[in-house]
Amino acid sequence: MDRPRAGAATAIEVEDLVKRYGDTTAVDGVSFSVRRGEFFGILGPNGAGKTTTLEMVEGIREPDAGRVSVLGESPWPRNPRLLPRLGVQLQASAFFDKLTAREQIRSFGSLYGVPASRADEMLEVVGLTDKADTRDEKLSGGQRQRLSIACALVHEPEVVFLDEPTAALDPQARRNLWDLLRLIQQRGTTVVYTTHYLDEAEALCDRVAIMDAGRVLALDTPAALVRGLHAATRVALPEAGLPEAEARQLPGADEVRAGQGETVIATRNPATLIQALAERHRLDGVSVRTATLEDVFLHLTGREYRA
């Protein structure tokens, strides 16, 4: 049999993946690889092709062209050797009907021969112990997301796929879920997830693929992508504390803009600039903004990022 030559350190290899829906090319020649234990993010705005890509990697959608290898195996057609090694987070709407949180996890676990006792461990991991006897329709959005992650993890998969796990959550619920996702990775699980929140990807991912219109525009660690921009750091101060004319005289100030009560200095030498401000006792109300993945997206596409 023609086995892919993925090394033991490689969890996923994707090469020139293509998917068309009628006239729409949803995925247009996507390639990437994911290392074992890595937290890998597929980012992009709505319609970028993230879900379609993920589904082909999971083995639930057939590619029109290209090659996918997961843990050295092809996920399509449905591969029974691979299924127990993968965890796929289903939408909360895919829960079994009218079951409590504990029963949901047990039901998913039973598909893989997992002992019923593991349900309580999983409830603990996702912070839902006190909701064990609550039916899923009575859970909040964030709790349902955590329950669906528990169901995806109950059989201790080596690779877990999460499609927008933090969508539609309030900021606090998102932060709680971040902690859970970090915990999953610390346990050695390879995580592949999609999001349209660039700040979140920056906080969580080892590496990210930025997609737009079916293509991968850039792929690297968030820090390397941002560094690659060689973008200026922006230092802002209340205009009353630092008039524009004075700001222009400061060492390290490349560009100065004032307005709406604020003086903003662009600098490629922030250490020098901050030191100069400190020496002049001008640091009151200072804020410093470095480039982010949103700036990377703007640079790559020429347009503002809109999730």
Ligand SMILES: Nc1ncnc2c1ncn2[C@@H]1O[C@H](COP(=O)(O)OP(=O)(O)OP(=O)(O)O)[C@@H](O)[C@H]1O
């Ligand atoms: N089953 C389908 N039939 C027809 N077109 C589809 C289908 N699924 C997705 N598409 C189209 O393919 C493109 C990519 O969609 P996809 O859902 O993969 O993007 P996405 O990046 O996951 O977006 P979102 O963040 O909105 O989920 C879009 O133009 C979408 O309208």
